[in-house]
Amino acid sequence: MLNLGQWFGLRRLYEWVLSWGHSRHARKMLFLLAFTEAIFFPIPPDILLLTLGLAIPRRAVCMALLTTAGSVAGGLLGYAVGVWCWPLVADFFYHYVPGFSPAGFAQLQQLFLRYDFWVVFLAGFTPLPYKIFTIGAGVFQIPLGIFLLASLISRGLRFLLIGLFIYRFGEQTRDFTLRYFNKLTFAAGLVLVAGLCVAQLWR
Known part of the structure; x- marks a missing residue:
């Protein structure tokens, strides 16, 4: 659990990230x-994608x-950190x-050994x-092809859904994304996990 100092630190980081939306270097x-x-920074790119997307739907x-490309590229570096540098930086x-x-x-x-792609x-x-999972995939030697494919599909799906919502619904997307998007994606993830468990039982 975050202490008060950490909470305020994250809040200031969050506001700093949002301020980038007004920069000429925003993209x-x-x-x-x-x-x-995808390697270490605690603030997700969704908030800046939402800000920039709403400015120009x-x-x-x-x-x-662009967000997908950055995230997958960062994921590959995280994977490399796990493969080659983890004992030094753990x-x-x-x-x-x-x-x-x-x-x-x-x-x-244990999860990676059983369900690497998922x-x-x-x-x-x-x-x-x-x-955590980009670096973990490298530490536990998940095949690079599996890691890259899973990252491209999952990150692309997440960010493209936000982009398409903005393109289609404009400003209405802000409240929906901030209130419900993470909950819905997490619920979809739980359904997927449940499906995998059922599949294991029927083997």
Whole structure:
């Protein structure tokens, strides 16, 4: 659980990210945010995608594709960190990056061994912290092709849904996305998990 200082720190980061929407480098910052969030940054790119997309709805789908590209590229770097650098950087992530813990990684290993593609897909599509799974996929040597395919599909689906909602519904998308989008994607993820469990029982 976040303490008060951490909460205010995240709030200031959130407001700082939103301020990028008024910059002439906004699209570059969107790509950079998506890239870094896939490795260590705590603020998801959805909020900046929403801000920029609502400013120019006809470009929302293009911005969603840009966000997808940044996130998948960052995911590949996260994967590389897991493969080659994890023993050197593990303590840093455990102490300073929210969501990382030795116990959590032990549980993650068991999930990856059984459901490699679906674990990455769920992390990429739902509000789960994608960064944990990009690095974890590298640490536990998930095949790169499986990781890349799951990331492209899940991140593309998540961000394109936001882009298409903005293009179709405009300003109405803001409240829907902020209130319900994460809940709906998480619910869809739970349905998928339930389906996988049923499939395992019927084997």
